[in-house]
Amino acid sequence: MDYYLAFPDEAAANKVLYGAEDRPNFANIDTIGVIYKRTGGTDEEPVMTALPGWHVNVRLAGEDDKALQPFSVTPATPARVWG
Numbered sequence: 001m002d003y004y005l006a007f008p009d010e011a012a013a014n015k016v017l018y019g020a021e022d023r024p025n026f027a028n029i030d031t032i033g034v035i036y037k038r039t040g041g042t043d044e045e046p047v048m049t050a051l052p053g054w055h056v057n058v059r060l061a062g063e064d065d066k067a068l069q070p071f072s073v074t075p076a077t078p079a080r081v082w083g
Contacts, residue, residue, distance in 0.1 A: 001060045002082055005071040006053035013054045016067050025067070028059035028082075035079050057082065 007013035010033070019025050032055040041047035058068060059082050 001065065003058045003060070003065065003068050004073050004075055004078055005056045005058060005068060006073045007056065007071050008053060010054045013056055013071075016071065017056065017058070026058050026063050027061040030057040030059075030080060030082070032056060032079055055079065 005013070007016070013031075017025055017029055035051045035053075035055050036048040037051055038046050039049040057078075057080060
């Protein structure tokens with residue numbers, strides 16, 4: 001199962017995604033970070049605005065998803081997907 005996640009910030013994401021000695025709690029973590037959306041400007045000089053949160057995709061490989069559920073979002077057009 002794939003999860004699109006939005007955490008309040010990077011530190012909150014790291015608390016869920018990584019355990020002792022910074023070892024990942026999940027086999028497949030794709031950190032996107034801050035996502036920017038175009039909010040105006042021109043093609044030559046676009047105006048971009050940061051969306052709130054720290055964004056991460058996780059593809060489960062048999063792990064428990066309980067820790068991810070509170071941060072799960074459903075983007076209309078994901079910034080990045082698993083190929």
